Amino acid sequence: METKSILMLYFLCSFFLHLAVTQEVAKSESEAVGEGAAEKRETLEIIIGGGGSPSPTPSPSPCPPPPPKPLSRLEKARRVLLRFKSIINDTSCYTQNWNANTDVCKFNGIRCATFPTDKQRAVAGLDLNGAKVSGQNGCALPLDGLLNNIEELTFFHVNSNNFSGGIPENITNYKYFFELDLSNNKIGGKFPLKALKNRTLVFLDLRFNKLTGEIPYQLFQQDLDVIFVNDNQFSGYLPENFGSTTARYLTFARNQLTGPLPRSLGFAPNLTEVLFLGNRFSGCLPFEIGYLKKAVVFDASRNFITGPIPFSFGCLKSIQYLNLAHNKLYGVVPDNLCQIPSLRNNGNLSLSNNYFKEIGPSCWSLIKSKVLDVSQNCIPGLPNQRSPLECHQFYYRNPESCPKPESFYYVPCKSHWGWGTSPAHEPQATGSPSEPNVVASHEDQREEELGREGDACVFEIDLLSVNDES
Structure with missing residues (x-):
């Protein structure tokens, strides 16, 4: 009996000693319970706030810088x-x-x-x-x-x-x-x-x-007060809607513009000064120019304009400077033109270097007072005229005639002259002008009417209350 007890005790000790030798002791909690279980436990501790040590506090995100102050x-x-x-x-x-x-x-x-x-x-x-x-x-x-x-x-x-x-x-x-x-x-x-x-x-x-x-027609649709485009190289005809402009001051001088002056020119409502000099304009002067009641300066000199001066020019009641010199104008200088008070009182009327052969009675006094210059024409009895041969050759060649020659006797400002103000003779819109048959040649330019520096006119325009401040 005693012997059996001793054998049983020995057997149990051997069994547990074998287990200790054949299995390693877990070195960590994760090895003891398995990796998945440890991760689940950590997650659970974070959710419920448990666990052996507190979770680290996340660092705060930096605030964005304030936007820069606008300039x-x-x-x-x-x-x-x-x-x-x-x-x-x-x-x-x-x-x-x-x-x-x-x-x-x-x-x-x-x-x-x-x-x-x-x-x-x-x-x-x-x-x-x-x-x-x-x-x-x-x-x-x-x-x-x-x-x-x-x-x-x-x-x-x-x-x-x-x-x-x-x-x-x-x-x-x-x-x-x-x-x-x-x-x-x-x-x-x-x-x-x-x-x-x-x-x-x-x-x-x-x-x-x-x-x-070319000068675009849109230019004359703008509400402009001043248009200065002189001394460039613009060419072609002036648009037919020229008279739509609201401008007071226009200059197209010394370009290469051709064709006749547009008839609508006479209906520019505010036109005060207009310069066409030094181009290649041809054709006849439209009688509609006589409607320019506000015109003070009109210069179409140094072109190839022909025909007589329309009697309607006597209606330019505000004109002080009228220059038609160095063209191919001919016929009689209208007497009513020389009667305009603004010309007679220290004005200037230059018709030199044309082919006029007669002047009205009122023009003689303007010649004497040096208001009117008709040198180098074909007027008998005056000094400094073209030679008789040159004048004869010009008229012998039958100078270019003008359309509707009867319109040159129309005086819109005096109903008892010509046809009066009959609506039948009011200016009508015209179609596209025909090509001029005069080949332009280079001519000497007269002294510049507008300087390169400074403006020809001074305008006071009160926008935005623009003022100098020190």
Whole structure:
């Protein structure tokens, strides 16, 4: 019995010793319960907040920086102007005080005003007239980069510089832009129709540039007060809708325009001064010109215009300067023309270098007072006339006749002369003019009526209350 107990105890000890030798002790909780169980336990502890140690606190996300303060209108303009200064050759030092330490409104040639919508101060005008700036190292100086980057501009004057290229489209979106002067530069290409899309534009000066092509009819549909396009290379006929213009001052002088003067010219309601001199116009003077009751200056000299002077010219009651010299006009100088008070009182009537052979009685006194110049014509008894042979040859060749010759006796301002004001003789719209049969040749240009620098007229336009401020 004792022996059996000892054997049983030995057997049990051997069994448990075998288990200890054949199995390793788990070194971690995950090994003891398995990987999946440990992960589930950790997840559960996070959800219920339990577990042996607290979970780490996540680091806070950084706040986004505040948006930059928008630039003021003046600061935007300053950057544009300084950038422009950095690319130009300014031999006259016109932009010398354009720098970061000077108030933009005190920059030379800059005019500031209060912008209506947000009441901010803004650059309202830029005047570089006579600055003579050019591109550096002989490079071109385009308008892009200056004119199209200051949207508050109301006027842009850069007379007598070296700008080239075209006009940026952006200005058509400028709400208060009314005056553009690009005269005496190197602007080329066709007429800048894009500029006419700006309905606030009233002053357009493109004189002394290199523009080519035809004058577009859209020009005369704009509500413009001033149109200066002289001394370019425009060609072709003037559009038939010329009389639709609301402009007071127009000059087309010294281009290469051809064809007759449009009949609608007489119905331009505000026309005060118009210059056609130095082109290649031909045909006869339309009697409708006599309707220009406000015209003070009319110059169609140095062309190839022919025919007599219509009697309707005696209705130009405001005319002070009438120049038809250096053409192929002929016949009789109407006496009523020499009776216009504004001409008789220190006016100027130039009919020299034509083929007139007779003058009315009232014209003799104007010759004596040196108001009327009829030198180099065919008028007997006057000095400084063409030779009899030259006059004979001109009339022998049967000078070009004019359509509706009876219209030359129509005087719209005096009903007891001619046909009076009968509606049957009111001007009618005309079709396309026929090609002129006179081949133009180069002629000496007379002394320029408009200088390259400065404007021919001064206009006071109160937009945006644009004022200089120190």
